[in-house]
Amino acid sequence: MVARPIDAAEGYRLFQQAHGAVSLDEINEYLRGLGLLEVSPRMLVHYERLYRHGYSSYIPINRLDIALAGEDAWSAELQARYPEIAQPTDGEAIWDSRVRAVKVLSLGVSTATVTGDQIPQAGAPIVLRLLTTGIERNGTVSRSDRNSGRFHIAFDPYTSVPLAPADSPITGSLRVELLESAENLVAIGDIILNLDRFLVRADPSQTSLTRVRSLAMRSPIEILIIGGLLLDGALRIAEKVIRMRKDWHEGTKAAYESQGIRLDNEKRTATAQMETDAKLKKALQRE
Known part of the structure:
Protein backbone atom coordinates (compact mmCIF):
# COMPACT_ATOMS: atom_id res chain seq x y z
CA MET A 1 0.00 0.00 0.00
CA VAL A 2 1.10 3.56 -0.70
CA ALA A 3 2.05 5.65 2.34
CA ARG A 4 -0.55 8.21 3.43
CA PRO A 5 0.07 11.75 4.69
CA ILE A 6 -0.03 10.62 8.35
CA ASP A 7 2.61 7.93 7.64
CA ALA A 8 4.86 10.44 5.86
CA ALA A 9 4.40 13.05 8.60
CA GLU A 10 5.37 10.62 11.38
CA GLY A 11 8.39 9.50 9.37
CA TYR A 12 9.55 13.10 9.01
CA ARG A 13 9.13 13.61 12.76
CA LEU A 14 11.70 10.83 13.35
CA PHE A 15 13.95 12.22 10.59
CA GLN A 16 13.97 15.61 12.35
CA GLN A 17 14.62 14.13 15.79
CA ALA A 18 17.65 12.34 14.34
CA HIS A 19 18.78 15.55 12.58
CA GLY A 20 18.70 13.65 9.29
CA ALA A 21 21.06 10.90 10.51
CA VAL A 22 18.62 8.02 10.01
CA SER A 23 18.21 5.45 7.24
CA LEU A 24 15.10 4.51 5.32
CA ASP A 25 15.07 1.08 7.00
CA GLU A 26 15.18 2.71 10.44
CA ILE A 27 12.32 5.06 9.53
CA ASN A 28 10.18 2.19 8.24
CA GLU A 29 10.95 0.04 11.29
CA TYR A 30 9.78 2.95 13.47
CA LEU A 31 6.59 3.34 11.40
CA ARG A 32 5.84 -0.40 11.53
CA GLY A 33 6.20 -0.22 15.30
CA LEU A 34 3.47 2.41 15.35
CA GLY A 35 1.23 0.36 13.08
CA LEU A 36 1.73 2.80 10.19
CA LEU A 37 2.66 2.18 6.55
CA GLU A 38 6.22 2.27 5.22
CA VAL A 39 7.50 5.18 3.12
CA SER A 40 9.43 4.94 -0.15
CA PRO A 41 13.01 5.94 -1.08
CA ARG A 42 11.49 8.94 -2.87
CA MET A 43 9.99 10.07 0.45
CA LEU A 44 13.43 9.94 2.09
CA VAL A 45 14.71 12.32 -0.62
CA HIS A 46 11.71 14.55 0.14
CA TYR A 47 12.59 14.51 3.87
CA GLU A 48 16.12 15.63 3.00
CA ARG A 49 14.76 18.55 0.96
CA LEU A 50 12.34 19.57 3.74
CA TYR A 51 15.13 19.43 6.31
CA ARG A 52 17.58 21.33 4.09
CA HIS A 53 15.07 24.13 3.55
CA GLY A 54 14.32 24.43 7.27
CA TYR A 55 10.79 23.01 7.46
CA SER A 56 9.65 22.32 11.02
CA SER A 57 6.61 20.29 9.98
CA TYR A 58 5.85 17.88 7.14
CA ILE A 59 4.22 19.11 3.94
CA PRO A 60 3.57 16.95 0.83
CA ILE A 61 5.95 16.84 -2.13
CA ASN A 62 3.73 18.90 -4.43
CA ARG A 63 3.33 21.67 -1.83
CA LEU A 64 7.08 21.87 -1.36
CA ASP A 65 7.58 22.08 -5.13
CA ILE A 66 5.10 24.97 -5.32
CA ALA A 67 6.75 26.75 -2.39
CA LEU A 68 10.22 26.45 -3.90
CA ALA A 69 8.96 27.72 -7.25
CA GLY A 70 9.27 31.19 -5.69
CA GLU A 71 12.99 30.77 -4.91
CA ASP A 72 13.86 33.59 -7.32
CA ALA A 73 12.27 35.95 -4.81
CA TRP A 74 14.59 37.42 -2.18
CA SER A 75 12.50 36.17 0.72
CA ALA A 76 13.23 32.85 2.46
CA GLU A 77 11.36 29.71 1.44
CA LEU A 78 7.87 29.20 2.73
CA GLN A 79 8.17 27.37 6.06
CA ALA A 80 5.79 25.91 8.55
CA ARG A 81 5.38 28.92 10.81
CA TYR A 82 5.19 27.23 14.17
CA PRO A 83 7.00 23.99 15.09
CA GLU A 84 5.49 21.49 17.48
CA ILE A 85 7.07 21.00 20.92
CA ALA A 86 7.33 17.36 22.01
CA GLN A 87 6.05 17.43 25.60
CA PRO A 88 3.39 14.74 26.19
CA THR A 89 0.48 15.85 28.36
CA ASP A 90 -3.01 14.65 29.25
CA GLY A 91 -5.96 16.19 27.52
CA GLU A 92 -9.55 15.85 26.39
CA ALA A 93 -10.87 15.93 22.84
CA ILE A 94 -14.46 16.76 21.96
CA TRP A 95 -16.01 15.63 18.69
CA ASP A 96 -19.45 14.28 17.80
CA SER A 97 -20.70 15.97 21.02
CA ARG A 98 -18.72 13.53 23.19
CA VAL A 99 -15.66 14.00 25.41
CA ARG A 100 -12.75 11.53 25.09
CA ALA A 101 -9.56 11.23 27.15
CA VAL A 102 -6.44 11.65 24.97
CA LYS A 103 -2.69 12.04 25.26
CA VAL A 104 -1.23 15.08 23.48
CA LEU A 105 2.19 13.91 22.21
CA SER A 106 3.30 17.23 20.78
CA LEU A 107 1.76 20.67 20.60
CA GLY A 108 2.33 23.80 18.54
CA VAL A 109 0.50 27.07 17.99
CA SER A 110 -1.11 25.74 14.81
CA THR A 111 -0.78 21.92 15.09
CA ALA A 112 -0.93 19.01 17.53
CA THR A 113 -0.31 15.26 17.48
CA VAL A 114 -2.70 13.24 19.67
CA THR A 115 -3.30 9.59 20.60
CA GLY A 116 -6.34 7.95 22.14
CA ASP A 117 -8.48 4.84 22.34
CA GLN A 118 -10.99 6.38 19.96
CA ILE A 119 -9.90 8.16 16.77
CA PRO A 120 -11.93 10.80 14.86
CA GLN A 121 -12.14 10.79 11.08
CA ALA A 122 -10.02 13.18 9.04
CA GLY A 123 -11.92 16.40 8.42
CA ALA A 124 -13.88 16.25 11.68
CA PRO A 125 -14.18 19.50 13.69
CA ILE A 126 -12.68 19.07 17.15
CA VAL A 127 -12.00 20.88 20.43
CA LEU A 128 -8.76 20.01 22.25
CA ARG A 129 -8.48 20.79 25.98
CA LEU A 130 -5.28 20.53 28.04
CA LEU A 131 -6.01 19.26 31.56
CA THR A 132 -2.97 20.94 33.15
CA THR A 133 -3.89 24.46 31.97
CA GLY A 134 -7.55 24.26 31.00
CA ILE A 135 -6.74 25.89 27.66
CA GLU A 136 -9.08 24.92 24.81
CA ARG A 137 -8.42 25.24 21.08
CA ASN A 138 -10.75 24.73 18.10
CA GLY A 139 -9.39 22.81 15.16
CA THR A 140 -9.89 20.24 12.43
CA VAL A 141 -8.55 16.68 12.25
CA SER A 142 -6.11 16.84 9.35
CA ARG A 143 -4.96 13.18 9.43
CA SER A 144 -5.94 10.07 11.40
CA ASP A 145 -4.94 6.42 11.61
CA ARG A 146 -6.90 3.88 13.66
CA ASN A 147 -4.15 1.22 13.62
CA SER A 148 -1.64 3.46 15.41
CA GLY A 149 -4.30 5.22 17.48
CA ARG A 150 -3.05 8.70 16.59
CA PHE A 151 -4.35 11.75 14.75
CA HIS A 152 -3.14 15.22 13.80
CA ILE A 153 -5.03 18.44 14.50
CA ALA A 154 -4.71 21.71 12.60
CA PHE A 155 -5.90 24.65 14.69
CA ASP A 156 -7.77 27.54 13.13
CA PRO A 157 -5.91 30.77 13.97
CA TYR A 158 -8.51 32.87 12.21
CA THR A 159 -11.24 32.00 14.73
CA SER A 160 -9.20 31.30 17.87
CA VAL A 161 -7.12 34.52 17.77
CA PRO A 162 -8.88 37.94 17.68
CA LEU A 163 -8.36 40.31 14.75
CA ALA A 164 -7.08 43.87 15.27
CA PRO A 165 -10.09 46.26 15.39
CA ALA A 166 -10.95 47.98 12.11
CA ASP A 167 -11.09 51.39 13.83
CA SER A 168 -7.64 51.09 15.43
CA PRO A 169 -5.60 54.31 14.98
CA ILE A 170 -2.38 52.29 14.54
Whole structure:
Protein backbone atom coordinates (compact mmCIF):
# COMPACT_ATOMS: atom_id res chain seq x y z
CA MET A 1 0.00 0.00 0.00
CA VAL A 2 1.10 3.56 -0.70
CA ALA A 3 2.05 5.65 2.34
CA ARG A 4 -0.55 8.21 3.43
CA PRO A 5 0.07 11.75 4.69
CA ILE A 6 -0.03 10.62 8.35
CA ASP A 7 2.61 7.93 7.64
CA ALA A 8 4.86 10.44 5.86
CA ALA A 9 4.40 13.05 8.60
CA GLU A 10 5.37 10.62 11.38
CA GLY A 11 8.39 9.50 9.37
CA TYR A 12 9.55 13.10 9.01
CA ARG A 13 9.13 13.61 12.76
CA LEU A 14 11.70 10.83 13.35
CA PHE A 15 13.95 12.22 10.59
CA GLN A 16 13.97 15.61 12.35
CA GLN A 17 14.62 14.13 15.79
CA ALA A 18 17.65 12.34 14.34
CA HIS A 19 18.78 15.55 12.58
CA GLY A 20 18.70 13.65 9.29
CA ALA A 21 21.06 10.90 10.51
CA VAL A 22 18.62 8.02 10.01
CA SER A 23 18.21 5.45 7.24
CA LEU A 24 15.10 4.51 5.32
CA ASP A 25 15.07 1.08 7.00
CA GLU A 26 15.18 2.71 10.44
CA ILE A 27 12.32 5.06 9.53
CA ASN A 28 10.18 2.19 8.24
CA GLU A 29 10.95 0.04 11.29
CA TYR A 30 9.78 2.95 13.47
CA LEU A 31 6.59 3.34 11.40
CA ARG A 32 5.84 -0.40 11.53
CA GLY A 33 6.20 -0.22 15.30
CA LEU A 34 3.47 2.41 15.35
CA GLY A 35 1.23 0.36 13.08
CA LEU A 36 1.73 2.80 10.19
CA LEU A 37 2.66 2.18 6.55
CA GLU A 38 6.22 2.27 5.22
CA VAL A 39 7.50 5.18 3.12
CA SER A 40 9.43 4.94 -0.15
CA PRO A 41 13.01 5.94 -1.08
CA ARG A 42 11.49 8.94 -2.87
CA MET A 43 9.99 10.07 0.45
CA LEU A 44 13.43 9.94 2.09
CA VAL A 45 14.71 12.32 -0.62
CA HIS A 46 11.71 14.55 0.14
CA TYR A 47 12.59 14.51 3.87
CA GLU A 48 16.12 15.63 3.00
CA ARG A 49 14.76 18.55 0.96
CA LEU A 50 12.34 19.57 3.74
CA TYR A 51 15.13 19.43 6.31
CA ARG A 52 17.58 21.33 4.09
CA HIS A 53 15.07 24.13 3.55
CA GLY A 54 14.32 24.43 7.27
CA TYR A 55 10.79 23.01 7.46
CA SER A 56 9.65 22.32 11.02
CA SER A 57 6.61 20.29 9.98
CA TYR A 58 5.85 17.88 7.14
CA ILE A 59 4.22 19.11 3.94
CA PRO A 60 3.57 16.95 0.83
CA ILE A 61 5.95 16.84 -2.13
CA ASN A 62 3.73 18.90 -4.43
CA ARG A 63 3.33 21.67 -1.83
CA LEU A 64 7.08 21.87 -1.36
CA ASP A 65 7.58 22.08 -5.13
CA ILE A 66 5.10 24.97 -5.32
CA ALA A 67 6.75 26.75 -2.39
CA LEU A 68 10.22 26.45 -3.90
CA ALA A 69 8.96 27.72 -7.25
CA GLY A 70 9.27 31.19 -5.69
CA GLU A 71 12.99 30.77 -4.91
CA ASP A 72 13.86 33.59 -7.32
CA ALA A 73 12.27 35.95 -4.81
CA TRP A 74 14.59 37.42 -2.18
CA SER A 75 12.50 36.17 0.72
CA ALA A 76 13.23 32.85 2.46
CA GLU A 77 11.36 29.71 1.44
CA LEU A 78 7.87 29.20 2.73
CA GLN A 79 8.17 27.37 6.06
CA ALA A 80 5.79 25.91 8.55
CA ARG A 81 5.38 28.92 10.81
CA TYR A 82 5.19 27.23 14.17
CA PRO A 83 7.00 23.99 15.09
CA GLU A 84 5.49 21.49 17.48
CA ILE A 85 7.07 21.00 20.92
CA ALA A 86 7.33 17.36 22.01
CA GLN A 87 6.05 17.43 25.60
CA PRO A 88 3.39 14.74 26.19
CA THR A 89 0.48 15.85 28.36
CA ASP A 90 -3.01 14.65 29.25
CA GLY A 91 -5.96 16.19 27.52
CA GLU A 92 -9.55 15.85 26.39
CA ALA A 93 -10.87 15.93 22.84
CA ILE A 94 -14.46 16.76 21.96
CA TRP A 95 -16.01 15.63 18.69
CA ASP A 96 -19.45 14.28 17.80
CA SER A 97 -20.70 15.97 21.02
CA ARG A 98 -18.72 13.53 23.19
CA VAL A 99 -15.66 14.00 25.41
CA ARG A 100 -12.75 11.53 25.09
CA ALA A 101 -9.56 11.23 27.15
CA VAL A 102 -6.44 11.65 24.97
CA LYS A 103 -2.69 12.04 25.26
CA VAL A 104 -1.23 15.08 23.48
CA LEU A 105 2.19 13.91 22.21
CA SER A 106 3.30 17.23 20.78
CA LEU A 107 1.76 20.67 20.60
CA GLY A 108 2.33 23.80 18.54
CA VAL A 109 0.50 27.07 17.99
CA SER A 110 -1.11 25.74 14.81
CA THR A 111 -0.78 21.92 15.09
CA ALA A 112 -0.93 19.01 17.53
CA THR A 113 -0.31 15.26 17.48
CA VAL A 114 -2.70 13.24 19.67
CA THR A 115 -3.30 9.59 20.60
CA GLY A 116 -6.34 7.95 22.14
CA ASP A 117 -8.48 4.84 22.34
CA GLN A 118 -10.99 6.38 19.96
CA ILE A 119 -9.90 8.16 16.77
CA PRO A 120 -11.93 10.80 14.86
CA GLN A 121 -12.14 10.79 11.08
CA ALA A 122 -10.02 13.18 9.04
CA GLY A 123 -11.92 16.40 8.42
CA ALA A 124 -13.88 16.25 11.68
CA PRO A 125 -14.18 19.50 13.69
CA ILE A 126 -12.68 19.07 17.15
CA VAL A 127 -12.00 20.88 20.43
CA LEU A 128 -8.76 20.01 22.25
CA ARG A 129 -8.48 20.79 25.98
CA LEU A 130 -5.28 20.53 28.04
CA LEU A 131 -6.01 19.26 31.56
CA THR A 132 -2.97 20.94 33.15
CA THR A 133 -3.89 24.46 31.97
CA GLY A 134 -7.55 24.26 31.00
CA ILE A 135 -6.74 25.89 27.66
CA GLU A 136 -9.08 24.92 24.81
CA ARG A 137 -8.42 25.24 21.08
CA ASN A 138 -10.75 24.73 18.10
CA GLY A 139 -9.39 22.81 15.16
CA THR A 140 -9.89 20.24 12.43
CA VAL A 141 -8.55 16.68 12.25
CA SER A 142 -6.11 16.84 9.35
CA ARG A 143 -4.96 13.18 9.43
CA SER A 144 -5.94 10.07 11.40
CA ASP A 145 -4.94 6.42 11.61
CA ARG A 146 -6.90 3.88 13.66
CA ASN A 147 -4.15 1.22 13.62
CA SER A 148 -1.64 3.46 15.41
CA GLY A 149 -4.30 5.22 17.48
CA ARG A 150 -3.05 8.70 16.59
CA PHE A 151 -4.35 11.75 14.75
CA HIS A 152 -3.14 15.22 13.80
CA ILE A 153 -5.03 18.44 14.50
CA ALA A 154 -4.71 21.71 12.60
CA PHE A 155 -5.90 24.65 14.69
CA ASP A 156 -7.77 27.54 13.13
CA PRO A 157 -5.91 30.77 13.97
CA TYR A 158 -8.51 32.87 12.21
CA THR A 159 -11.24 32.00 14.73
CA SER A 160 -9.20 31.30 17.87
CA VAL A 161 -7.12 34.52 17.77
CA PRO A 162 -8.88 37.94 17.68
CA LEU A 163 -8.36 40.31 14.75
CA ALA A 164 -7.08 43.87 15.27
CA PRO A 165 -10.09 46.26 15.39
CA ALA A 166 -10.95 47.98 12.11
CA ASP A 167 -11.09 51.39 13.83
CA SER A 168 -7.64 51.09 15.43
CA PRO A 169 -5.60 54.31 14.98
CA ILE A 170 -2.38 52.29 14.54
CA THR A 171 -1.82 51.71 10.83
CA GLY A 172 1.18 51.18 8.62
CA SER A 173 2.04 50.42 5.00
CA LEU A 174 4.72 48.39 3.27
CA ARG A 175 5.81 49.15 -0.28
CA VAL A 176 8.09 46.65 -2.02
CA GLU A 177 9.58 46.73 -5.53
CA LEU A 178 9.47 43.20 -6.91
CA LEU A 179 12.16 41.47 -8.91
CA GLU A 180 10.90 40.60 -12.39
CA SER A 181 11.26 36.90 -11.60
CA ALA A 182 9.19 37.38 -8.42
CA GLU A 183 6.08 38.73 -10.15
CA ASN A 184 4.05 35.61 -9.39
CA LEU A 185 1.53 34.55 -6.74
CA VAL A 186 3.91 32.10 -5.04
CA ALA A 187 6.56 34.79 -4.44
CA ILE A 188 3.99 37.40 -3.34
CA GLY A 189 2.39 34.90 -0.94
CA ASP A 190 5.87 34.16 0.42
CA ILE A 191 6.44 37.88 1.08
CA ILE A 192 3.14 38.22 2.96
CA LEU A 193 3.79 35.10 5.08
CA ASN A 194 7.29 36.27 6.01
CA LEU A 195 5.94 39.75 6.82
CA ASP A 196 3.52 38.14 9.27
CA ARG A 197 6.34 36.11 10.86
CA PHE A 198 8.49 39.25 11.13
CA LEU A 199 5.71 41.23 12.82
CA VAL A 200 5.09 38.41 15.32
CA ARG A 201 8.79 38.34 16.22
CA ALA A 202 9.00 42.15 16.41
CA ASP A 203 6.16 42.33 18.93
CA PRO A 204 5.70 38.98 20.75
CA SER A 205 3.28 40.61 23.20
CA GLN A 206 0.61 41.31 20.59
CA THR A 207 -2.67 39.55 21.31
CA SER A 208 -4.43 40.01 17.96
CA LEU A 209 -3.85 39.20 14.31
CA THR A 210 -2.73 42.04 12.05
CA ARG A 211 -5.66 43.27 9.94
CA VAL A 212 -5.15 43.91 6.21
CA ARG A 213 -6.97 47.08 5.15
CA SER A 214 -5.88 47.04 1.51
CA LEU A 215 -3.51 45.12 -0.75
CA ALA A 216 -2.28 46.26 -4.17
CA MET A 217 -1.17 43.13 -6.05
CA ARG A 218 1.22 44.71 -8.51
CA SER A 219 4.85 45.78 -8.63
CA PRO A 220 5.55 47.58 -6.40
CA ILE A 221 3.35 45.58 -4.05
CA GLU A 222 1.70 47.78 -1.42
CA ILE A 223 0.08 46.53 1.80
CA LEU A 224 -1.85 48.73 4.24
CA ILE A 225 -2.35 47.01 7.60
CA ILE A 226 -3.66 47.67 11.13
CA GLY A 227 -1.97 46.25 14.22
CA GLY A 228 -0.07 46.88 17.45
CA LEU A 229 1.99 49.72 18.87
CA LEU A 230 5.25 48.63 17.20
CA LEU A 231 3.69 48.23 13.76
CA ASP A 232 5.01 51.34 12.00
CA GLY A 233 8.60 50.93 13.23
CA ALA A 234 8.63 47.22 12.35
CA LEU A 235 7.38 47.96 8.84
CA ARG A 236 10.09 50.58 8.25
CA ILE A 237 12.74 48.06 9.29
CA ALA A 238 11.20 45.34 7.11
CA GLU A 239 11.07 47.69 4.11
CA LYS A 240 14.75 48.59 4.45
CA VAL A 241 15.86 44.99 4.91
CA ILE A 242 13.86 43.83 1.88
CA ARG A 243 15.27 46.64 -0.27
CA MET A 244 18.84 45.87 0.83
CA ARG A 245 18.37 42.14 0.24
CA LYS A 246 16.93 42.80 -3.23
CA ASP A 247 19.90 44.99 -4.17
CA TRP A 248 22.39 42.44 -2.87
CA HIS A 249 20.60 39.64 -4.73
CA GLU A 250 20.72 41.54 -8.01
CA GLY A 251 24.40 42.32 -7.47
CA THR A 252 25.25 38.67 -6.77
CA LYS A 253 23.24 37.53 -9.79
CA ALA A 254 25.07 40.02 -12.03
CA ALA A 255 28.41 38.80 -10.66
CA TYR A 256 27.51 35.19 -11.46
CA GLU A 257 26.38 36.10 -14.99
CA SER A 258 29.58 38.07 -15.62
CA GLN A 259 31.45 34.81 -14.92
CA GLY A 260 29.24 32.93 -17.37
CA ILE A 261 27.27 31.17 -14.60
CA ARG A 262 23.50 31.03 -15.11
CA LEU A 263 21.10 30.61 -12.17
CA ASP A 264 18.90 28.22 -14.11
CA ASN A 265 18.16 25.56 -11.50
CA GLU A 266 17.15 25.21 -7.84
CA LYS A 267 20.63 24.35 -6.51
CA ARG A 268 22.39 27.27 -8.20
CA THR A 269 19.67 29.70 -7.16
CA ALA A 270 19.82 28.53 -3.53
CA THR A 271 23.64 28.80 -3.54
CA ALA A 272 23.46 32.35 -4.91
CA GLN A 273 20.87 33.31 -2.28
CA MET A 274 23.03 31.92 0.53
CA GLU A 275 26.02 33.88 -0.79
CA THR A 276 23.87 37.00 -1.00
CA ASP A 277 22.68 36.66 2.60
CA ALA A 278 26.20 35.96 3.90
CA LYS A 279 27.58 39.10 2.22
CA LEU A 280 24.65 41.20 3.44
CA LYS A 281 25.09 39.93 7.02
CA LYS A 282 28.79 40.87 6.98
CA ALA A 283 27.99 44.30 5.57
CA LEU A 284 25.38 44.93 8.29
CA GLN A 285 27.83 43.83 10.99
CA ARG A 286 30.36 46.38 9.74
CA GLU A 287 27.80 49.20 9.95
